[in-house]
Amino acid sequence: MEHGPFTPDVIEAITRHMNDDHAEDSVLIVRALGGQPAATAAVTTGMDADGIDFAVTAGEQRLPVRIPWSRRLTERAQVRAEVVRMYDEARQALGLPARPAPARPRPGFAARLRAATRTDHDAGEQSAYMSALAGGRLGRDEYAVLVTQLYLLYDVLEQAADRMRSDEVASAFDLPGFRRRDALRADLAFFHGPRWAEQVRPTAATRRYLDRLREVCFDWPGGFVAHHYTRYLGDLSGGQVIAARLVRAYGLTDGHGVRFYRFEGRPKALKDRYRALLDTAPWDEAEQARIIDEVKVAYRLNTELNAELDAALGSAPRMGPAA
Numbered sequence: 655m656e657h658g659p660f661t662p663d664v665i666e667a668i669t670r671h672m673n674d675d676h677a678e679d680s681v682l683i684v685r686a687l688g689g690q691p692a693a694t695a696a697v698t699t700g701m702d703a704d705g706i707d708f709a710v711t712a713g714e715q716r717l718p719v720r721i722p723w724s725r726r727l728t729e730r731a732q733v734r735a736e737v738v739r740m741y742d743e744a745r746q747a748l749g750l751p752a753r754p755a756p757a758r759p760r761p762g763f764a765a766r767l768r769a770a771t772r773t774d775h776d777a778g779e780q781s782a783y784m785s786a787l788a789g790g791r792l793g794r795d796e797y798a799v800l801v802t803q804l805y806l807l808y809d810v811l812e813q814a815a816d817r818m819r820s821d822e823v824a825s826a827f828d829l830p831g832f833r834r835r836d837a838l839r840a841d842l843a844f845f846h847g848p849r850w851a852e853q854v855r856p857t858a859a860t861r862r863y864l865d866r867l868r869e870v871c872f873d874w875p876g877g878f879v880a881h882h883y884t885r886y887l888g889d890l891s892g893g894q895v896i897a898a899r900l901v902r903a904y905g906l907t908d909g910h911g912v913r914f915y916r917f918e919g920r921p922k923a924l925k926d927r928y929r930a931l932l933d934t935a936p937w938d939e940a941e942q943a944r945i946i947d948e949v950k951v952a953y954r955l956n957t958e959l960n961a962e963l964d965a966a967l968g969s970a971p972r973m974g975p976a977a
Contacts (some may be wrong), residue, residue, distance in 0.1 A: 660701065660702060660703065660727075660730065662785060662788075662789060663780075663785075664730055665700055665701055665702075666779070666788055666892075666895075668698075668701060668730070668733055669698045669699065669700060669701070669895050670891060670892050670895070672698035672737070673697055673698050673891060673892075673894055673895060673921070674891050674925070676737070676741075677695075677696070677697075677920070677921065677922040678922060679737075679741050680696035680697075680698055680708060681693055681694070681695060681696045682741065682744040682745065682748065682750075683696070683708075683721065683737075683740045683741060683744045684696045684708050684710050684719050684721070685744065685748065686743065686744035686745075686747040686748050687721050687740055687743065687744055687747070688708065688710065688719040688720075688721050689719070690710050690712050690717075690719055692712040692713055693710045693711065693712045694711050694712065694713075695710070695711040695920060696708045696709070696710050696711075696719070697709045697710075697894045697895060697897075697898055698895070699718070699895055699898045699899060700899075701733070703723075703726050703727045703728070704722055704723060704726055704727075705720050705721055705722040705723055706720070706721055706723070706736075706737070707719070707720050708720075708721070709898035709901075716901075718902070721740065723736045724736065724739065741753065762929075762932070762933030763932045763933050763935065763937070763942055764928075764929035764930075764932040764933050765929075766942070766946075767883070767932060767942075767945070767946055767949060770946045770949075770950075771946065771949045771950055771953060774949070774950045774953035774954065774957075775888075775953055777953065777957050778953050778956045778957040778960055779892075779960075781957075781960040781961065781963070781964045782964045782967055783796075783800075783960055783963035783964050783966075783967050784960055784963075786967065787800070787896060788892070788895065788896055788899065789899070790899035790900060790902060790903030791903070792903075792967075794845060794904055794911075795845075796967060797845075797900065798842070798845040798846065798853075799963065799966065800963060801838060801841050801842055801845060801914065802842065802853055802854050802855070803856065803857060803860045803959060803963075804834075804838055804914065805835070805838040805839065805842060805854060806854065806856050806860055806864060807860065807863060807864065807867070807885070808833075808834045808835050808838055808885070809835055810864055810867045810868060810871075811867055811871065811881060811882065811885065812833050812834075812835050813872075814867065814871035814872050814878050814881075815828045815833070815878070815882070817871075817872045817873075818875060818878050821875045823875055823879075823935050823936065823937075824875035824876075824878050824879055826931055827878075827879055827882055827883070827928065827931055828882075829924065829927065829928065830918070831917055831918030831919060832886055832917070832924075834886075834889065834914055837913040837914045837916065838913075838914050840913045841911055841912070841913050841914050842854070844910050844911045845911065857959065857962050858962065859955070859958040859959040859961070859962045860959060860962075862955060862958065863955040863956070863958075863959060866881075866951065866952075866955060867881055870948060876937065876941055876944060876945045876948065877945075877948050879932075879935075879945060880945045880946075880948035880949045880951075880952060881948070881952050883928070883932070883949060884949055884952035884953060884956070885952075886928070887925060887928060889914070889915065889917070890917065890921040890924055890925050890928075891921070891925070893914075893915045894915060894921055896915065897912045897914075897915035897916070900912050
């Protein structure tokens with residue numbers, strides 16, 4: 655696909671915004687304009703100057719859908735206007751009332767947390783490894799390195815979730831179907847075979863990350879939520895785009911190799927529920943500020959892990975995605 659004037663980071667930002675804030679709008683668009691009236695979910699996977707791409711769920715099928723713009727675009731600002739046009743046309747085609755006026759925003763802790771850590775979040779995505787992952791350009795063995803490190807992190811984080819069962823506030827964030835450890839085990843078995851455990855060794859950055867999880871997640875509910883939020887909300891957002899690209903790059907079928915990214919329920923509904931928990935948690939301003947600081951620590955640790963993966967990627971022989 656030719657990106658024209660749209661660089662990979664711009665495309666990634668647009669796809670993330672679409673999936674974070676407009677997932678339901680995308681479903682309407684693909685139903686009315688993408689020839690998929692039975693669509694129940696639509697993940698934006700990319701775009702270029704001529705159109706936008708979705709991975710659509712319709713019944714038991716998952717299939718790609720591309721919808722062209724009304725004209726060739728030459729700058730980023732035009733994308734919003736085109737998406738609004740598509741949405742309005744979709745509502746009309748489906749016999750829905752005109753687009754309602756946007757509701758007044760009601761800022762809460764979730765919005766404050768997201769805004770306060772946006773720079774830290776973005777820094778973690780500016781790596782050669784993550785760029786190659788988002789673009790579906792990693793070899794299978796190269797991607798499997800990340801899966802092994804994630805398994806170690808989620809293993810400890812979900813041990814902490816067990817410890818937090820007695821805490822009324824923290825335990826609420828361990829939503830049904832959220833846990834990723836079993837899914838990661840299935841993905842490791844897919845990539846490494848039945849002796850996958852022999853491949854699970856932490857990098858230096860992962861060891862530092864694990865040390866921090868053990869330090870703050872087992873006895874401090876706010877610390878547990880900070881690290882839980884950092885990982886799981888990312889899985890529900892950008893992770894859905896990455897999964898669609900991995901499926902295409904590696905020719906994966908039946909969820910093999912990407913079970914880590916498959917949640918029970920619609921990602922937007924899960925994210926909305928999670929953010930509502932953040933907004934209603936009985937933390938005072940001092941505790942909220944402390945949690946924000948810990949989220950920044952979590953993003954820094956993730957950035958350090960990505961930097962290690964960058965270094966390994968630079969020193970290893972490059973392989974094609976389907977190798």
